[in-house]
Amino acid sequence: MTYLHYQYCVSDFVIADEYKKEYFTEKIDSDYQVPFSNIKHSTNANLKSLEGTPRRIFVPKDEIIKYINGDKAFFTYNPLSDTPEIYLELSKIVIFDERSLMKFIKKYGLPYNLEQPKPGSGLFESELFRKNDKEKFLLGMDVLRFYEKLIKLKNVFKIWHAIQENDLKQLNEYREEFRFYAEYYETYSAAYIDELSIDDFAEVVFNDAGFLYKGGEIRHVLDEFKKDKNKIFHLKDKASEIQETWKQVKNSSKPKTIASAYLQLKLKDIDSGITATRFMNGKIIPAISFSNLMEVGGYQLKQAIFKNKKLEQCLNCGALFEKSHGLRKFCPPVMGNKRSTCENTYNQRLKRLRKKSESEEN
Numbered sequence: 001m002t003y004l005h006y007q008y009c010v011s012d013f014v015i016a017d018e019y020k021k022e023y024f025t026e027k028i029d030s031d032y033q034v035p036f037s038n039i040k041h042s043t044n045a046n047l048k049s050l051e052g053t054p055r056r057i058f059v060p061k062d063e064i065i066k067y068i069n070g071d072k073a074f075f076t077y078n079p080l081s082d083t084p085e086i087y088l089e090l091s092k093i094v095i096f097d098e099r100s101l102m103k104f105i106k107k108y109g110l111p112y113n114l115e116q117p118k119p120g121s122g123l124f125e126s127e128l129f130r131k132n133d134k135e136k137f138l139l140g141m142d143v144l145r146f147y148e149k150l151i152k153l154k155n156v157f158k159i160w161h162a163i164q165e166n167d168l169k170q171l172n173e174y175r176e177e178f179r180f181y182a183e184y185y186e187t188y189s190a191a192y193i194d195e196l197s198i199d200d201f202a203e204v205v206f207n208d209a210g211f212l213y214k215g216g217e218i219r220h221v222l223d224e225f226k227k228d229k230n231k232i233f234h235l236k237d238k239a240s241e242i243q244e245t246w247k248q249v250k251n252s253s254k255p256k257t258i259a260s261a262y263l264q265l266k267l268k269d270i271d272s273g274i275t276a277t278r279f280m281n282g283k284i285i286p287a288i289s290f291s292n293l294m295e296v297g298g299y300q301l302k303q304a305i306f307k308n309k310k311l312e313q314c315l316n317c318g319a320l321f322e323k324s325h326g327l328r329k330f331c332p333p334v335m336g337n338k339r340s341t342c343e344n345t346y347n348q349r350l351k352r353l354r355k356k357s358e359s360e361e362n
């Protein structure tokens with residue numbers, strides 16, 4: 001089977017030598033309350049307040065000027081060929097752990113490009129240069145917005161990994177989660193209608209179904225539906241992909257199949273770049289364009305799912321990596337290195353152990 005696979009990425013990503021951080025103070029802007037409680041809810045993080053955690057990470061002014069003027073050589077890399085497993089690196093970042101985030105940024109640069117320069121100022125895309133596709137330099141990142149994206153990527157990764165490992169306990173949990181969301185309306189619709197009038201309920205369903213304008217024929221369709229409760233429920237079912245998908249698989253005896261259907265719905269949560277073109281050797285060729293590393297990770301993760309890639313655990317650190325050929329037992333080498341750091345560490349530890357046991361024998 002062939003899959004839509006793009007060999008070329010339009011732009012290289014740039015890494016700065018220095019990144020600065022701005023921390024939350026005791027006065028937390030109201031913009032951050034909702035993302036904070038959402039993130040806490042989905043990670044079970046035991047963090048009482050944002051105070052003292054980084055709000056924004058950014059490239060300092062002097063670095064940007066040096067880049068624009070060409071005063072300094074910046075490290076750049078191609079995210080498809082130089083970092084083929086960046087989705088695994090991203091999924092290692094621990095939410096609210098500044099050290100693990102900075103470790104990633106030092107190696108790969110900022111993973112995300114939405115920033116809020118000042119609290120209350122609104123979110124902006126922060127990359128240089130948007131209209132020149134040759135290089136992408138991400139200048140600033142709002143940490144909470146990044147975490148929101150990261151949680152979705154990690155979640156997709158976890159479901160996929162549970163399917164790969166045939167982890168029945170996890171797979172059953174996903175089945176229950178899937179059922180909960182799919183049957184939510186059936187379970188609560190009676191109470192819902194009690195609260196609202198049938199007219200209001202029809203309006204809500206029409207909105208959910210994506211009929212955002214109420215002019216023209218849709219106005220008349222809505223009036224028809226307001227007369228008949230069953231019609232509204234029918235529309236509700238038809239418009240909901242989660243309900244439709246659940247109906248397809250709910251009687252399946254294979255936990256993997258049910259989890260795969262659920263995973264497919266979750267894949268919609270992650271961005272994975274857009275198709276583009278590149279001019280090479282006198283010809284126009286297909287390529288892919290990414291705005292940030294989250295899109296690169298999303299693209300790679302989808303490719304890994306399509307190709308049913310197998311993951312293996314590193315002998316040294318326990319992290320997961322893609323099994324490419326049978327011989328590899330360690331994390332891949334860090335970009336720019338030939339040897340794997342984990343392999344080196346592991347071999348040195350073995351050597352030390354051997355020496356130690358030899359001297360004990362003597």
Ligand SMILES: [Zn+2]
Nearest residue numbers: 314317331342
């Ligand atoms: Zn490792």
